[in-house]
Amino acid sequence: MSDPILTVEGLKAYYRVGQFGKNLDIRAVDDVTMQIERGEIYGIAGESSSGKTSLIKVLAAAIRPPLQVIDGSVRYDFGGRIIDPTKASKAELAEIRWKHLSYIMQGSMSVLNPVRRIEQTFRDFAQRPLGLSGAAFRARVEEHLDHLKLPTSVLRSYPHELSGGMRQRVTIGLATVCRPEFMIADEPTTALDVVVQKEVLSLLRTVQQEMGASIIFVTHDMSVHANMTDRIGIVYAGRLVEEGPTRTLFTQPKHPYTAHLVASLPMIGDTRPRPALEGRPPSLADPPKGCRFHPRCPMATEICSREVPPLESVGDRHRSACWHADEVRPLVEPAFDKAAGGVRA
Amino acid sequence: MRGYFLFAAKRFLQLAVVVFAGTSAAFLVAHFSPISPVETIIGRVSGQSSFSPTAVESLRATLTELFGYDQPLWQQYLNFWGRFIQGDLGPSLIAFPTPAMELVMRALPWTVGLLTVAIVISWILGNLLGGLAGYFQDNRILKSIGVVAIGIQPIPYYIIAFLLVILFGYVWPVMPISGGFAMSVRPAWSVDFVLSVLWHSLLPAFSLVVAGIGTWFFGMRALVSNIVTEDYVTYADLAGVDRRTVVGGYVMRNALVPQLTALAMALGGIFSGTIITEQVFNYPGLGSLLIRAVNGGDSGLVLAVSCVAVIAVASAIFIIDLLHPLLDPRVRVG
Numbered sequence: 001m002s003d004p005i006l007t008v009e010g011l012k013a014y015y016r017v018g019q020f021g022k023n024l025d026i027r028a029v030d031d032v033t034m035q036i037e038r039g040e041i042y043g044i045a046g047e048s049s050s051g052k053t054s055l056i057k058v059l060a061a062a063i064r065p066p067l068q069v070i071d072g073s074v075r076y077d078f079g080g081r082i083i084d085p086t087k088a089s090k091a092e093l094a095e096i097r098w099k100h101l102s103y104i105m106q107g108s109m110s111v112l113n114p115v116r117r118i119e120q121t122f123r124d125f126a127q128r129p130l131g132l133s134g135a136a137f138r139a140r141v142e143e144h145l146d147h148l149k150l151p152t153s154v155l156r157s158y159p160h161e162l163s164g165g166m167r168q169r170v171t172i173g174l175a176t177v178c179r180p181e182f183m184i185a186d187e188p189t190t191a192l193d194v195v196v197q198k199e200v201l202s203l204l205r206t207v208q209q210e211m212g213a214s215i216i217f218v219t220h221d222m223s224v225h226a227n228m229t230d231r232i233g234i235v236y237a238g239r240l241v242e243e244g245p246t247r248t249l250f251t252q253p254k255h256p257y258t259a260h261l262v263a264s265l266p267m268i269g270d271t272r273p274r275p276a277l278e279g280r281p282p283s284l285a286d287p288p289k290g291c292r293f294h295p296r297c298p299m300a301t302e303i304c305s306r307e308v309p310p311l312e313s314v315g316d317r318h319r320s321a322c323w324h325a326d327e328v329r330p331l332v333e334p335a336f337d338k339a340a341g342g343v344r345a
Numbered sequence: 346m347r348g349y350f351l352f353a354a355k356r357f358l359q360l361a362v363v364v365f366a367g368t369s370a371a372f373l374v375a376h377f378s379p380i381s382p383v384e385t386i387i388g389r390v391s392g393q394s395s396f397s398p399t400a401v402e403s404l405r406a407t408l409t410e411l412f413g414y415d416q417p418l419w420q421q422y423l424n425f426w427g428r429f430i431q432g433d434l435g436p437s438l439i440a441f442p443t444p445a446m447e448l449v450m451r452a453l454p455w456t457v458g459l460l461t462v463a464i465v466i467s468w469i470l471g472n473l474l475g476g477l478a479g480y481f482q483d484n485r486i487l488k489s490i491g492v493v494a495i496g497i498q499p500i501p502y503y504i505i506a507f508l509l510v511i512l513f514g515y516v517w518p519v520m521p522i523s524g525g526f527a528m529s530v531r532p533a534w535s536v537d538f539v540l541s542v543l544w545h546s547l548l549p550a551f552s553l554v555v556a557g558i559g560t561w562f563f564g565m566r567a568l569v570s571n572i573v574t575e576d577y578v579t580y581a582d583l584a585g586v587d588r589r590t591v592v593g594g595y596v597m598r599n600a601l602v603p604q605l606t607a608l609a610m611a612l613g614g615i616f617s618g619t620i621i622t623e624q625v626f627n628y629p630g631l632g633s634l635l636i637r638a639v640n641g642g643d644s645g646l647v648l649a650v651s652c653v654a655v656i657a658v659a660s661a662i663f664i665i666d667l668l669h670p671l672l673d674p675r676v677r678v679g
Contacts, residue, residue, distance in 0.1 A: 062583055097585030105583075110576040113595050114675055115602075124594065125584045158674040 004035040004077065005182055005214050006059070011072035013058045016065075026284045028054035028067070030238040033311065036214050038181070041205075043229030043246065044218045045261065047281055051238040052218050053186065059216065060103055060184050061085030061093050076101065078181055099129035102175040104204075106187040111171060112159035118170055119155035122177065129178045144177045148203060165196035169203060176207045183208070183215045189224060201228055222265050226250060231317070234258050237282050237292040240311060244318035254320035254328050256297050263331035275331050291323065299324050353667055360663040367655035371648050372425055376418070380642035382438050383408040411436070412645075434652065438643035445649040448634060453653070455525050456623070456630030459546050460615040463553035468608050470554070471561025476597045478562070479569025491566070494559045502556030506625040509552050521545050523627040549626040553619065557611075561604070568600035575599075602673045606665055613661025 010033055015026035028051040036042045046052050057063060059074060069086045076083050078100040083092060105111045112121055122141050127133065132140055142152045154162060154170055162170065168188065175183060185204065189197040205228060208215055217229055225232055225246060233243040234257065242255035253259040260277050279296045282288050288295050294304035303323050311321040322328065386408055391401060409415050412435065413424055428434065437445040478487040497505075514522035521527065526541040572578060573596060581591050623632035631650060638646035670676045 060583055062579070094585040097583070103580070103583045105576060105580050111580040113577045113581070113599070115599055115673060116594065120594075124581065124586045124590050128587065129585075160675050 002035070003038050005038045006036040006216075007073075007075040007077075008032055008034050008059070009073050009075075011055075011058065011074060012070040013054055013063070013067060014070050015054075015067050024285055027238050027287060028284055029058060030287075031072070032235075032240050033072075034233055034240060034243060036216065038214055039212045040231065041208065041215045041217055041229045043225040043232040044216060044235055045220060045222060045225055045232055046235035047220060049284070050235045050281060051284065052220075052235055054238075055235065056184055056186050056216070056218055058086060060101070061088070061097075076182065097129075098125060098178050098180065100180050101182045101184070102178065102180040104171055104175045104183060104185040104188045106190060109164060109167065109191065112167065114159055116158075117155070118157055118159070118162075122155070122174060125174055126177045141177060145173055148173050148176075148207065165192055165200065168192060168196075168200050172200065172204055172207065176211065176213075179211050179213075181213055183213055184218075185215055186218045187220075188217075190219065190221070197224070204228075222261060226265075234261065237287055238284055239292060239321065241293065241322070242320045243311070244315070244320075248315065248318050251330065252315075253330060254314045254318065254325040255293075255322045256299050256324075256328055257293050258320075259328055259331050270332075272332070291321070299327065349670070352670075356663055356666050360659050363659045364656055367659065368429065368652045369422075371651040371655065372422065375644040375648040375651075376421070378642070378644040378647075380644065381414075382412055382642070382644060383414065385438060385642050386441060429652070434649040435645045437638075437646045437649075439637055439641040439646065445643075445646045448646060449631070449649045449653055452629060452631045452634040455628060456619075456632065457615055458542075459550055459628065459630065460553065460619060461612065462546070463550040464557060464608070464611050464615065466550070467554040467557035468561055468604075468611070471558040472565045472597075472601070472604055474558075475562040475565030476569045476592075476600060479566040479600075480573055480592055480596055482570065491562070494562050497555060498559035498563070500556075502552060502619075503621040503625060505556050506549070506552040506622050509548050510625060513548060520548050522548060525629045549622055549628055552625075553622060564607070565600060565604060568603065569596055572596050572599050602669075605672060606669070609661045609665035610658075613658035615657065 010031055011029055012027070012031055013029040015028055017024050017026065032055060044052050044055065054067060057067060058069060063069060063086065074084055074086050076085065076096070078096065083096055085093060112118070123137070126141070127137055130137065130140060141155065145152050145154070148169065150169055150173055154166065159167060188204065189200050192200060201224065219225065229246050231244065232246050232249050234241050234249070234255065236257050242249065242253065242258045249258055250262050253262055260275065264274055277296050282292055282295065288305070290306050291297070291300070291304045291309050294300040297304065301323070309321045309323045311319045314320045314325050383405060387401060387405060390404070413421050416424070432446055434445045436442045437448050440448060474487065474490055478484070478491055481487055510522045513520040521544060524545060526532065526538060526545055530538050530541045532538060578591065578595050581595050620632035620636060622628070623630045624636060627633070635647065635650045638650065
């Protein structure tokens with residue numbers, strides 16, 4: 001039944017910086033293997049500087065020095081057209097961008113060119129992939145905006161004339177106008193207040209369901225994950241430490257880091273103190289030996305500091321990289337349905 | 346649109362105030378100059394032949410009346426404005442009795458022509474190269490242009506002018522180094538004359554371009570290397586937007602707004618002339634005229650040159666203020 005649109009195998013991407021004649025590798029993405037199905041929303045969660053953004057950069061083929069792909073492969077399958085963004089030529093990439101693979105970026109305030117009207121931006125971004133021009137193009141864009149319940153008058157506006165929420169909705173319109181099969185959403189709602197956030201999320205979800213597109217959805221906000229994603233991959237210090245269906249991860253985490261992450265979610269009416277993790281995430285230039293989480297892990301034993309735990313199946317579509325996966329229990333009683341109260345249909 | 350006209354009207358009022366204050370200041374400075382034009386003329390005339398004291402006395406009275414010095418200051422000031430509005434700033438001294446304004450108008454086309462061409466060329470070249478150097482930061486050719494520009498930038502423009510005169514006037518004498526056109530050509534709208542003017546303006550213009558290009562180059566390079574890290578440029582790249590559109594419409598276009606303002610200021614500054622360049626190349630422009638006026642104690646002519654400069658700079662700023670809301674939609678009209 002598996003029909004992955006994206007297959008990542010053993011991907012290693014390092015920031016290679018020369019410092020005082022010494023080469024330093026910052027292992028932002030280290031041995032990541034995952035698959036994303038057609039029509040699925042796959043969440044990537046993890047704290048700041050865990051390598052989320054670097055992973056996204058590789059997947060979006062936005063690799064710029066000092067970031068380099070050291071090993072592994074990335075494979076998109078756009079309806080039979082196979083492409084590896086880490087090896088493809090610029091011309092090949094230009095052909096798939098926006099047509100098959102689009103991107104919703106963090107910071108809706110600054111992703112639109114301030115001196116161009118929205119219509120001109122649509123023209124720059126979508127005219128070539130859509131292969132339409134003039135009135136036909138304009139009609140297609142208006143129809144699309146109409147469909148997203150956005151007023152077509154935004155086309156005549158400059159970005160600064162729109163509110164933050166409206167701007168992010170315009171960005172979603174821009175990213176979906178070519179009906180791509182795959183979208184990468186990097187913290188699309190982080191700068192918005194919760195009311196606007198909910199609207200933007202349901203818009204994104206509606207469009208995604210209609211088009212049957214896959215989305216990689218990156219955010220550190222676990223409640224957004226509970227609302228949006230079908231599956232989640234938890235990233236810690238450049239590694240994928242656990243992966244599974246969203247509900248399973250919230251109710252039966254099999255990695256102590258996930259258990260803490262889920263437990264950190266505040267619930268209305270629940271005033272119990274949350275168990276916090278000691279310490280900080282490790283330096284990616286010199287990560288700890290063995291399991292990268294072991295210096296902060298309350299369950300760590302001797303093997304954890306010695307050997308890297310493999311990412312192994314612990315249930316239905318559920319994988320965890322922990323030597324003690326069997327012993328992990330949720331830290332607070334599962335409250336997934338409360339967290340996912342909003343958008344999920 | 347109504348808002349825009351209101352805004353334009355307000356700015357025009359501002360322009361009027363600036364011109365009024367500037368010319369008034371220039372009038373006062375010229376008036377309190379220790380050199381009296383009357384005594385200077387008398388000195389010049391009586392130095393050549395002997396006059397009877399009564400003749401000198403009546404000459405002095407005539408001249409004092411001509412320049413209006415017998416009236417109180419406020420009356421002179423009002424007269425000045427009365428004549429100023431008609432474009433008359435009294436007779437000049439160094440070319441008495443040619444009106445000062447006529448001398449200015451005669452010198453103006455030379456300076457304006459030379460400087461406009463030089464500034465526009467250095468602006469276009471500097472911004473184009475600087476913009477490309479900021480965008481393609483690894484390009485070898487653009488990098489070496491940057492190194493050359495850093496080398497030339499600190500050299501004062503008059504040194505460059507002298508170097509050019511020495512190189513092309515003495516070491517390898519192929520270019521004219523003095524005057525606005527060849528002596529053998531009559532000033533008229535003929536092909537010969539125009540060619541001669543162009544040929545003569547080549548060296549001074551080149552010295553100004555070489556001296557001016559660095560500022561634009563570095564300014565633009567710095568602006569662009571900031572803009573390429575902006576999210577909207579990254580986003581356009583990620584979307585596979587055509588490279589030329591990104592460079593032109595996203596990077597250069599956005600960096601151009603402050604550079605255009607600076608261009609207007611530079612163009613406004615034209616009217617005070619480039620004193621040293623014109624002196625080096627003996628060019629018949631405003632700068633040379635100003636030097637002659639100062640040396641000859643001709644306060645009326647200095648006043649005329651100053652007034653033209655005040656009006657030109659203020660107008661340039663006025664025009665750019667009017668253009669700004671059109672260039673950058675974020676600039677609110679109001």
